[in-house]
Amino acid sequence: MPDFTTEPKSICILRLSAIGDICHTLPIMRTIQANWPKTTITWIIGKTEYELIKSIPDINFIVFDKKKGFKEYLRIRTQLNNIQFDLLLHMQMSLRASLISLMIKTKVKIGFDRKRAKDGQWLFTNKKINPGSHQHVIDSLFGFSEILGIKEHKLIWDIPIPEGDRISANTLISNRSNYIIISPCSSKDYRNWNTQGYASIVDYIAEKYHYDIILTGGNSETEKRYGNEIIHSCKFPPLNLIGRTNLNELLSIIAGAKCMISPDSGPAHMSTAVGTPVIGLYATTNPDRARPYLSAEWVINRYPEAIYKKYHKKVNDVAWGTRVRDDWAMNMITVEDVKYMIDKFFKQLPGSK
Numbered sequence: 077m078p079d080f081t082t083e084p085k086s087i088c089i090l091r092l093s094a095i096g097d098i099c100h101t102l103p104i105m106r107t108i109q110a111n112w113p114k115t116t117i118t119w120i121i122g123k124t125e126y127e128l129i130k131s132i133p134d135i136n137f138i139v140f141d142k143k144k145g146f147k148e149y150l151r152i153r154t155q156l157n158n159i160q161f162d163l164l165l166h167m168q169m170s171l172r173a174s175l176i177s178l179m180i181k182t183k184v185k186i187g188f189d190r191k192r193a194k195d196g197q198w199l200f201t202n203k204k205i206n207p208g209s210h211q212h213v214i215d216s217l218f219g220f221s222e223i224l225g226i227k228e229h230k231l232i233w234d235i236p237i238p239e240g241d242r243i244s245a246n247t248l249i250s251n252r253s254n255y256i257i258i259s260p261c262s263s264k265d266y267r268n269w270n271t272q273g274y275a276s277i278v279d280y281i282a283e284k285y286h287y288d289i290i291l292t293g294g295n296s297e298t299e300k301r302y303g304n305e306i307i308h309s310c311k312f313p314p315l316n317l318i319g320r321t322n323l324n325e326l327l328s329i330i331a332g333a334k335c336m337i338s339p340d341s342g343p344a345h346m347s348t349a350v351g352t353p354v355i356g357l358y359a360t361t362n363p364d365r366a367r368p369y370l371s372a373e374w375v376i377n378r379y380p381e382a383i384y385k386k387y388h389k390k391v392n393d394v395a396w397g398t399r400v401r402d403d404w405a406m407n408m409i410t411v412e413d414v415k416y417m418i419d420k421f422f423k424q425l426p427g428s429k
Contacts, residue, residue: 095342275309289314
């Protein structure tokens with residue numbers, strides 16, 4: 077491993093997806109940039125994920141579109157053919173990312189330690205970060221900056237939002253200022269709470285706190301169905317923006333919210349990136365590993381109960397990162413759990429009694 081007592085000229089970052097993990101990766105990039113401001117950073121990233129951070133001015137992006145199949149690998153190889161890097165940070169455990177790593181010209185390819193390097197990632201790297209256990213995803217990724225001799229951790233995201241997207245976002249929310257976002261869906265259906273629960277929470281907030289509620293989400297059929305079912309079950313229907321925003325508009329709307337209510341999802345981690353607290357709904361994934369990083373106090377955690385029901389074990393007795401992929405798990409979270417956390421959140425707001 078080279079001793080970088082002076083700044084390397086160039087680093088390649090390989091992290092294709094997903095939205096939440098892109099948000100997790102950014103503080104590591106900001107930490108490296110703060111310590112090595114003259115180093116050129118090239119980030120190989122997925123097409124969808126690129127849309128979120130494409131306006132960052134001091135990172136070069138190479139965009140990979142997985143939908144184009146084998147031809148996209150050939151295009152990426154051609155694009156990388158004449159570029160030599162001082163090192164690669166291979167930060168994604170997937171065969172797709174590892175195949176791309178073969179095209180990156182560098183003598184130093186850093187990946188996860190053997191125990192954590194899933195999908196055979198350890199075969200594609202020649203240096204490993206230090207072993208770690210029971211870490212949040214962000215803390216595990218900081219192993220990539222630590223192995224370079226950078227010990228500090230800068231929790232900086234600083235994602236630029238284009239002015240046009242800010243304006244269109246304000247138009248979509250009709251310039252509302254006091255609102256809470258409910259982002260009801262994750263990319264995995266087993267992480268989703270129930271629509272009746274969300275509808276009860278919409279009415280609770282509207283009646284008790286007189287805040288507007290905005291539903292946000294992507295364009296999938298599941299998300300659209302959730303939005304429609306929630307609205308039709310409410311006495312005080314929320315503004316439904318599901319499927320109506322791009323990522324930068326969504327980020328702008330999140331930045332203006334008082335808080336977000338969400339299961340384990342990309343938008344929950346986008347909230348962290350703009351400093352918006354998240355009331356996280358966790359039963360299927362361990363919040364100590366995957367919660368919104370700065371919102372530990374607002375997590376509703378039924379993961380221990382779900383683990384015990386599924387495996388008849390305590391959390392410390394199952395492998396780190398174990399998931400409960402059963403439909404019943406998220407229903408262990410009750411409406412009263414969420415109301416309690418909402419009340420706790422509002423009590424600490426300035427001016428509350």
